[in-house]
Amino acid sequence: MKTAARPGSRACAPKTGTVSFAGPPLCVVGNINRDIKVAGAPASPHLLRDGETSVSSIVETIGGGGANSACAAAALGADVRFLGKVGADLLGERLRLTLERQGVRAALARDPEQQTGSTVALGLSDGQRHFLSCLPNNDTLRLENLDLGALDGCGHLLRADVWFSEAMLEGGNRRLLAEARRRGLATSLDINFDPRWSGGNSREIRRRKLALRGVLELVDLVHGNRRELCAFTDSPSLPTALKRLIEWGAQSVVVHLGAQGAGWYSGSRWMMEPPCRAVRPIHSTGCGDVLSVCMILLHTRTDLSPREKLRLSNRVVRDFMEGRLDLIPELAS
Numbered sequence: 001m002k003t004a005a006r007p008g009s010r011a012c013a014p015k016t017g018t019v020s021f022a023g024p025p026l027c028v029v030g031n032i033n034r035d036i037k038v039a040g041a042p043a044s045p046h047l048l049r050d051g052e053t054s055v056s057s058i059v060e061t062i063g064g065g066g067a068n069s070a071c072a073a074a075a076l077g078a079d080v081r082f083l084g085k086v087g088a089d090l091l092g093e094r095l096r097l098t099l100e101r102q103g104v105r106a107a108l109a110r111d112p113e114q115q116t117g118s119t120v121a122l123g124l125s126d127g128q129r130h131f132l133s134c135l136p137n138n139d140t141l142r143l144e145n146l147d148l149g150a151l152d153g154c155g156h157l158l159r160a161d162v163w164f165s166e167a168m169l170e171g172g173n174r175r176l177l178a179e180a181r182r183r184g185l186a187t188s189l190d191i192n193f194d195p196r197w198s199g200g201n202s203r204e205i206r207r208r209k210l211a212l213r214g215v216l217e218l219v220d221l222v223h224g225n226r227r228e229l230c231a232f233t234d235s236p237s238l239p240t241a242l243k244r245l246i247e248w249g250a251q252s253v254v255v256h257l258g259a260q261g262a263g264w265y266s267g268s269r270w271m272m273e274p275p276c277r278a279v280r281p282i283h284s285t286g287c288g289d290v291l292s293v294c295m296i297l298l299h300t301r302t303d304l305s306p307r308e309k310l311r312l313s314n315r316v317v318r319d320f321m322e323g324r325l326d327l328i329p330e331l332a333s
Protein backbone atom coordinates (compact mmCIF):
# COMPACT_ATOMS: atom_id res chain seq x y z
CA MET A 1 0.00 0.00 0.00
CA LYS A 2 1.29 3.48 -0.82
CA THR A 3 1.09 6.58 1.28
CA ALA A 4 1.46 10.10 -0.06
CA ALA A 5 5.10 10.81 -0.82
CA ARG A 6 6.94 13.83 0.45
CA PRO A 7 7.49 16.44 -2.24
CA GLY A 8 10.25 15.24 -4.55
CA SER A 9 13.24 17.23 -5.72
CA ARG A 10 13.06 19.83 -8.50
CA ALA A 11 14.49 17.14 -10.76
CA CYS A 12 10.98 15.67 -10.81
CA ALA A 13 9.51 18.62 -12.66
CA PRO A 14 9.81 17.46 -16.32
CA LYS A 15 7.07 15.16 -17.61
CA THR A 16 7.58 11.66 -18.98
CA GLY A 17 7.33 12.95 -22.56
CA THR A 18 10.97 14.04 -22.46
CA VAL A 19 12.26 10.44 -22.04
CA SER A 20 12.82 7.97 -24.89
CA PHE A 21 12.28 4.32 -24.13
CA ALA A 22 12.90 3.06 -27.64
CA GLY A 23 15.77 0.59 -27.97
CA PRO A 24 16.48 -3.07 -28.65
CA PRO A 25 13.34 -5.23 -28.22
CA LEU A 26 12.34 -6.48 -24.78
CA CYS A 27 11.04 -10.03 -24.38
CA VAL A 28 8.80 -10.74 -21.38
CA VAL A 29 7.96 -14.23 -20.08
CA GLY A 30 5.34 -14.40 -17.36
CA ASN A 31 1.71 -14.58 -16.34
CA ILE A 32 -1.21 -13.48 -18.46
CA ASN A 33 -4.77 -13.41 -17.16
CA ARG A 34 -7.84 -11.26 -16.65
CA ASP A 35 -7.83 -8.83 -13.72
CA ILE A 36 -11.20 -7.85 -12.30
CA LYS A 37 -10.33 -4.75 -10.32
CA VAL A 38 -12.78 -3.85 -7.57
CA ALA A 39 -12.29 -0.43 -5.99
CA GLY A 40 -13.75 1.02 -2.83
CA ALA A 41 -14.97 -2.16 -1.13
CA PRO A 42 -15.58 -1.36 2.54
CA ALA A 43 -13.02 -2.98 4.85
CA SER A 44 -15.68 -4.55 7.03
CA PRO A 45 -16.45 -8.08 8.32
CA HIS A 46 -19.78 -7.85 6.44
CA LEU A 47 -17.82 -8.66 3.32
CA LEU A 48 -17.29 -12.20 4.59
CA ARG A 49 -21.04 -12.87 5.11
CA ASP A 50 -24.06 -13.36 2.85
CA GLY A 51 -25.21 -10.07 1.36
CA GLU A 52 -24.45 -7.49 -1.31
CA THR A 53 -22.12 -4.50 -1.22
CA SER A 54 -21.95 -1.53 -3.58
CA VAL A 55 -18.44 -0.48 -4.59
CA SER A 56 -17.13 2.56 -6.45
CA SER A 57 -15.92 0.73 -9.59
CA ILE A 58 -15.30 -2.65 -11.18
CA VAL A 59 -13.01 -2.69 -14.21
CA GLU A 60 -11.80 -5.62 -16.29
CA THR A 61 -8.21 -5.26 -17.56
CA ILE A 62 -5.41 -7.45 -18.80
CA GLY A 63 -3.43 -8.82 -15.85
CA GLY A 64 -0.49 -10.91 -14.78
CA GLY A 65 2.82 -9.29 -13.86
CA GLY A 66 4.37 -10.33 -17.17
CA ALA A 67 1.52 -9.15 -19.40
CA ASN A 68 1.22 -5.89 -17.45
CA SER A 69 4.94 -5.21 -17.81
CA ALA A 70 4.80 -5.94 -21.54
CA CYS A 71 1.82 -3.57 -21.98
CA ALA A 72 3.50 -0.83 -19.95
CA ALA A 73 6.73 -1.12 -21.95
CA ALA A 74 4.81 -0.95 -25.25
CA ALA A 75 2.85 2.09 -24.05
CA LEU A 76 6.19 3.77 -23.29
CA GLY A 77 7.27 3.26 -26.90
CA ALA A 78 9.35 0.10 -26.58
CA ASP A 79 9.42 -2.79 -29.04
CA VAL A 80 8.03 -5.67 -26.95
CA ARG A 81 7.50 -9.40 -27.31
CA PHE A 82 5.54 -11.50 -24.84
CA LEU A 83 5.72 -15.27 -24.33
CA GLY A 84 3.20 -17.11 -22.18
CA LYS A 85 0.28 -19.51 -22.18
CA VAL A 86 -3.52 -19.18 -22.30
CA GLY A 87 -6.33 -21.73 -22.52
CA ALA A 88 -8.05 -22.52 -25.82
CA ASP A 89 -11.00 -20.33 -24.82
CA LEU A 90 -12.62 -16.96 -25.52
CA LEU A 91 -10.84 -15.24 -22.63
CA GLY A 92 -7.47 -16.34 -24.01
CA GLU A 93 -8.43 -14.88 -27.38
CA ARG A 94 -9.51 -11.58 -25.78
CA LEU A 95 -6.16 -11.37 -23.98
CA ARG A 96 -4.26 -12.05 -27.19
CA LEU A 97 -6.23 -9.30 -28.94
CA THR A 98 -5.58 -6.89 -26.07
CA LEU A 99 -1.81 -7.45 -26.34
CA GLU A 100 -1.96 -7.02 -30.10
CA ARG A 101 -3.89 -3.72 -29.84
CA GLN A 102 -1.34 -2.52 -27.30
CA GLY A 103 1.40 -3.14 -29.86
CA VAL A 104 2.91 -6.16 -28.08
CA ARG A 105 4.04 -9.01 -30.34
CA ALA A 106 2.72 -12.05 -28.49
CA ALA A 107 3.49 -15.72 -29.00
CA LEU A 108 0.91 -17.44 -26.80
CA ALA A 109 0.69 -21.20 -26.43
CA ARG A 110 -3.00 -22.30 -26.42
CA ASP A 111 -3.54 -25.23 -24.08
CA PRO A 112 -6.90 -27.00 -24.54
CA GLU A 113 -6.39 -28.76 -21.19
CA GLN A 114 -6.28 -25.56 -19.13
CA GLN A 115 -8.61 -22.61 -18.62
CA THR A 116 -7.36 -19.05 -18.96
CA GLY A 117 -7.23 -17.63 -15.46
CA SER A 118 -8.60 -14.59 -13.66
CA THR A 119 -7.73 -12.59 -10.59
CA VAL A 120 -10.18 -10.53 -8.55
CA ALA A 121 -8.13 -7.64 -7.17
CA LEU A 122 -10.07 -6.38 -4.21
CA GLY A 123 -9.19 -2.80 -3.30
CA LEU A 124 -10.47 -2.06 0.21
CA SER A 125 -11.47 1.38 1.45
CA ASP A 126 -8.64 1.37 4.04
CA GLY A 127 -6.03 1.02 1.27
CA GLN A 128 -5.39 -2.70 1.76
CA ARG A 129 -5.56 -5.05 -1.18
CA HIS A 130 -6.45 -8.70 -1.47
CA PHE A 131 -6.10 -10.83 -4.60
CA LEU A 132 -8.29 -13.88 -5.29
CA SER A 133 -6.69 -15.87 -8.09
CA CYS A 134 -7.38 -18.93 -10.20
CA LEU A 135 -4.59 -19.19 -12.80
CA PRO A 136 -4.37 -22.70 -14.28
CA ASN A 137 -2.83 -21.50 -17.54
CA ASN A 138 0.02 -19.75 -15.72
CA ASP A 139 0.49 -22.48 -13.11
CA THR A 140 1.14 -25.06 -15.83
CA LEU A 141 3.52 -22.98 -17.96
CA ARG A 142 6.48 -25.03 -19.17
CA LEU A 143 9.60 -24.16 -21.14
CA GLU A 144 8.19 -26.26 -24.04
CA ASN A 145 5.30 -23.74 -24.28
CA LEU A 146 7.69 -20.92 -25.11
CA ASP A 147 8.82 -20.05 -28.62
CA LEU A 148 12.45 -19.32 -27.75
CA GLY A 149 13.09 -18.10 -31.30
CA ALA A 150 11.37 -14.89 -30.15
CA LEU A 151 14.50 -14.12 -28.11
CA ASP A 152 16.51 -13.64 -31.30
CA GLY A 153 17.22 -9.97 -31.89
CA CYS A 154 16.05 -8.89 -28.43
CA GLY A 155 18.20 -6.88 -26.05
CA HIS A 156 16.67 -7.92 -22.72
CA LEU A 157 14.63 -10.77 -21.23
CA LEU A 158 12.34 -10.14 -18.25
CA ARG A 159 11.21 -13.26 -16.39
CA ALA A 160 8.23 -12.22 -14.27
CA ASP A 161 5.88 -14.17 -11.96
CA VAL A 162 8.52 -16.75 -11.13
CA TRP A 163 6.64 -18.49 -8.32
CA PHE A 164 3.60 -19.68 -10.24
CA SER A 165 4.86 -22.54 -12.40
CA GLU A 166 6.54 -25.45 -10.64
CA ALA A 167 8.01 -26.76 -13.93
CA MET A 168 9.65 -23.40 -14.60
CA LEU A 169 11.00 -23.21 -11.04
CA GLU A 170 12.45 -26.72 -11.34
CA GLY A 171 14.69 -26.20 -14.36
CA GLY A 172 12.65 -24.15 -16.85
CA ASN A 173 13.85 -20.75 -15.62
CA ARG A 174 17.48 -21.84 -15.75
CA ARG A 175 17.18 -23.03 -19.35
CA LEU A 176 15.27 -19.89 -20.36
CA LEU A 177 17.81 -17.54 -18.81
CA ALA A 178 20.72 -19.55 -20.22
CA GLU A 179 19.16 -19.36 -23.71
CA ALA A 180 18.81 -15.60 -23.32
CA ARG A 181 22.42 -15.21 -22.21
CA ARG A 182 23.61 -17.45 -25.06
CA ARG A 183 21.87 -15.11 -27.50
CA GLY A 184 23.53 -12.06 -25.90
CA LEU A 185 20.50 -10.68 -24.04
CA ALA A 186 20.68 -8.96 -20.66
CA THR A 187 18.35 -10.62 -18.15
CA SER A 188 15.96 -9.47 -15.44
CA LEU A 189 14.24 -11.48 -12.72
CA ASP A 190 11.35 -10.05 -10.73
CA ILE A 191 11.45 -11.73 -7.31
CA ASN A 192 8.01 -10.58 -6.20
CA PHE A 193 6.16 -12.51 -3.46
CA ASP A 194 5.76 -16.27 -3.31
CA PRO A 195 2.14 -16.81 -2.18
CA ARG A 196 3.47 -19.72 -0.07
CA TRP A 197 5.50 -17.34 2.11
CA SER A 198 2.27 -16.51 3.92
CA GLY A 199 1.70 -19.72 5.83
CA GLY A 200 2.99 -22.43 3.45
CA ASN A 201 4.99 -25.52 4.36
CA SER A 202 8.49 -24.39 5.45
CA ARG A 203 10.36 -27.19 3.60
CA GLU A 204 8.50 -26.37 0.40
CA ILE A 205 9.28 -22.68 0.84
CA ARG A 206 12.97 -23.49 1.30
CA ARG A 207 13.07 -25.81 -1.72
CA ARG A 208 11.49 -23.15 -3.92
CA LYS A 209 13.80 -20.40 -2.67
CA LEU A 210 16.86 -22.60 -3.35
CA ALA A 211 15.60 -23.34 -6.87
CA LEU A 212 15.36 -19.63 -7.64
CA ARG A 213 18.60 -18.69 -5.88
CA GLY A 214 20.31 -21.18 -8.19
CA VAL A 215 19.55 -19.07 -11.27
CA LEU A 216 20.84 -15.75 -9.95
CA GLU A 217 24.19 -16.29 -11.63
CA LEU A 218 22.30 -15.86 -14.92
CA VAL A 219 20.63 -12.58 -13.92
CA ASP A 220 21.80 -9.03 -14.64
CA LEU A 221 19.01 -7.19 -12.82
CA VAL A 222 17.08 -8.55 -9.85
CA HIS A 223 13.89 -6.60 -9.00
CA GLY A 224 11.79 -6.46 -5.84
CA ASN A 225 10.67 -4.44 -2.87
CA ARG A 226 12.31 -4.48 0.55
CA ARG A 227 9.97 -7.10 2.02
CA GLU A 228 10.30 -9.44 -0.97
CA LEU A 229 14.10 -9.22 -1.16
CA CYS A 230 14.49 -9.78 2.60
CA ALA A 231 12.10 -12.74 2.61
CA PHE A 232 13.71 -14.32 -0.46
CA THR A 233 17.22 -14.10 1.01
CA ASP A 234 16.16 -14.83 4.64
CA SER A 235 17.74 -11.52 5.63
CA PRO A 236 16.95 -9.28 8.60
CA SER A 237 17.61 -6.09 6.64
CA LEU A 238 17.85 -4.74 3.10
CA PRO A 239 21.68 -4.29 3.14
CA THR A 240 22.11 -7.98 4.03
CA ALA A 241 19.61 -9.01 1.36
CA LEU A 242 21.42 -6.98 -1.29
CA LYS A 243 24.80 -8.39 -0.30
CA ARG A 244 23.51 -11.96 -0.49
CA LEU A 245 21.91 -11.47 -3.91
CA ILE A 246 25.25 -10.31 -5.31
CA GLU A 247 27.16 -13.11 -3.52
CA TRP A 248 24.78 -15.61 -5.12
CA GLY A 249 25.64 -14.30 -8.57
CA ALA A 250 23.28 -11.45 -9.53
CA GLN A 251 24.93 -8.46 -11.21
CA SER A 252 22.73 -5.71 -9.72
CA VAL A 253 19.45 -5.08 -7.91
CA VAL A 254 16.61 -2.60 -8.51
CA VAL A 255 14.77 -1.94 -5.24
CA HIS A 256 11.18 -0.66 -5.02
CA LEU A 257 11.04 1.52 -1.92
CA GLY A 258 7.43 2.74 -2.06
CA ALA A 259 6.99 6.30 -0.80
CA GLN A 260 10.78 6.41 -0.15
CA GLY A 261 11.48 6.09 -3.87
CA ALA A 262 13.74 3.57 -5.57
CA GLY A 263 17.23 2.15 -5.14
CA TRP A 264 19.97 0.43 -7.13
CA TYR A 265 22.82 -1.77 -5.91
CA SER A 266 25.71 -3.27 -7.84
CA GLY A 267 27.86 -4.82 -5.12
CA SER A 268 30.19 -1.85 -4.90
CA ARG A 269 27.63 0.99 -5.11
CA TRP A 270 24.29 1.69 -3.44
CA MET A 271 22.11 4.62 -4.34
CA MET A 272 18.64 5.74 -3.44
CA GLU A 273 16.56 8.30 -5.25
CA PRO A 274 13.53 9.94 -3.60
CA PRO A 275 10.18 9.57 -5.35
CA CYS A 276 8.44 12.20 -7.46
CA ARG A 277 5.43 13.31 -5.48
CA ALA A 278 2.18 12.06 -6.99
CA VAL A 279 -0.62 14.60 -6.60
CA ARG A 280 -4.00 12.91 -6.10
CA PRO A 281 -2.78 9.42 -7.17
CA ILE A 282 -5.44 7.26 -8.78
CA HIS A 283 -3.28 4.13 -9.25
CA SER A 284 -1.50 2.49 -6.34
CA THR A 285 -0.90 -1.03 -7.69
CA GLY A 286 1.55 -2.03 -10.37
CA CYS A 287 3.96 0.82 -9.55
CA GLY A 288 6.76 -1.67 -8.93
CA ASP A 289 6.24 -3.25 -12.34
CA VAL A 290 6.30 0.17 -14.03
CA LEU A 291 9.46 1.24 -12.21
CA SER A 292 11.23 -1.99 -13.15
CA VAL A 293 10.14 -1.79 -16.78
CA CYS A 294 11.64 1.70 -17.00
CA MET A 295 14.94 0.56 -15.45
CA ILE A 296 15.04 -2.37 -17.90
CA LEU A 297 14.39 -0.16 -20.93
CA LEU A 298 17.10 2.26 -19.78
CA HIS A 299 19.56 -0.54 -18.91
CA THR A 300 21.82 -0.13 -21.94
CA ARG A 301 21.75 3.69 -22.00
CA THR A 302 25.39 4.54 -21.42
CA ASP A 303 24.60 8.27 -21.63
CA LEU A 304 22.67 8.07 -18.34
CA SER A 305 24.07 7.37 -14.87
CA PRO A 306 22.25 4.88 -12.60
CA ARG A 307 20.96 7.84 -10.57
CA GLU A 308 19.54 9.51 -13.67
CA LYS A 309 17.85 6.25 -14.63
CA LEU A 310 16.23 5.99 -11.20
CA ARG A 311 15.11 9.62 -11.44
CA LEU A 312 13.55 9.15 -14.88
CA SER A 313 11.85 5.94 -13.76
CA ASN A 314 10.40 7.64 -10.67
CA ARG A 315 8.92 10.32 -12.93
CA VAL A 316 7.21 7.76 -15.10
CA VAL A 317 5.74 6.06 -12.03
CA ARG A 318 4.47 9.44 -10.80
CA ASP A 319 2.75 10.07 -14.15
CA PHE A 320 1.25 6.57 -14.04
CA MET A 321 0.03 7.05 -10.45
CA GLU A 322 -1.63 10.33 -11.37
CA GLY A 323 -3.43 8.67 -14.31
CA ARG A 324 -1.63 10.78 -16.91
CA LEU A 325 -0.05 7.70 -18.48
CA ASP A 326 -2.39 4.93 -19.54
CA LEU A 327 -0.18 1.84 -19.36
CA ILE A 328 -2.51 -1.10 -18.60
CA PRO A 329 -5.34 -1.56 -21.15
CA GLU A 330 -8.89 -2.70 -20.49
CA LEU A 331 -9.72 -6.11 -21.91
CA ALA A 332 -10.71 -6.22 -25.58
CA SER A 333 -14.19 -7.66 -26.18
Ligand SMILES: Nc1ncnc2c1ncn2[C@@H]1O[C@H](COP(=O)(O)OP(=O)(O)OP(=O)(O)O)[C@@H](O)[C@H]1O
Binding pocket: 001, 002, 003, 004, 005, 224, 225, 255, 256, 257, 258, 259, 260, 261, 262, 263, 275, 276, 277, 278, 284, 285, 286, 287, 288, 289, 291, 313, 314, 317, 318
Ligand atom coordinates in the same frame (compact mmCIF):
# COMPACT_ATOMS: atom_id res chain seq x y z
N1 LIG B 1 3.51 7.37 -2.77
C1 LIG B 1 4.35 7.39 -3.79
N2 LIG B 1 4.68 8.54 -4.40
C2 LIG B 1 5.52 8.59 -5.44
N3 LIG B 1 6.11 7.49 -5.96
C3 LIG B 1 5.82 6.31 -5.41
C4 LIG B 1 4.93 6.18 -4.29
N4 LIG B 1 4.84 4.86 -3.98
C5 LIG B 1 5.62 4.22 -4.85
N5 LIG B 1 6.22 5.07 -5.70
C6 LIG B 1 7.15 4.75 -6.79
O1 LIG B 1 6.81 3.48 -7.31
C7 LIG B 1 7.91 2.57 -7.17
C8 LIG B 1 7.42 1.19 -6.90
O2 LIG B 1 6.46 1.21 -5.87
P1 LIG B 1 6.55 0.16 -4.66
O3 LIG B 1 7.88 0.31 -4.01
O4 LIG B 1 5.38 0.38 -3.82
O5 LIG B 1 6.46 -1.22 -5.48
P2 LIG B 1 5.99 -2.63 -4.98
O6 LIG B 1 6.17 -2.75 -3.50
O7 LIG B 1 6.68 -3.60 -5.86
O8 LIG B 1 4.43 -2.60 -5.21
P3 LIG B 1 3.50 -2.84 -6.47
O9 LIG B 1 4.33 -3.41 -7.54
O10 LIG B 1 2.44 -3.73 -5.98
O11 LIG B 1 2.97 -1.50 -6.81
C9 LIG B 1 8.76 3.16 -6.05
O12 LIG B 1 10.08 2.69 -6.20
C10 LIG B 1 8.58 4.64 -6.31
O13 LIG B 1 9.41 5.05 -7.37
Ligand SMILES: [Mg+2]
Binding pocket: 192, 225, 256, 288, 289
Ligand atom coordinates in the same frame (compact mmCIF):
# COMPACT_ATOMS: atom_id res chain seq x y z
MG1 LIG C 1 5.90 -5.34 -6.88
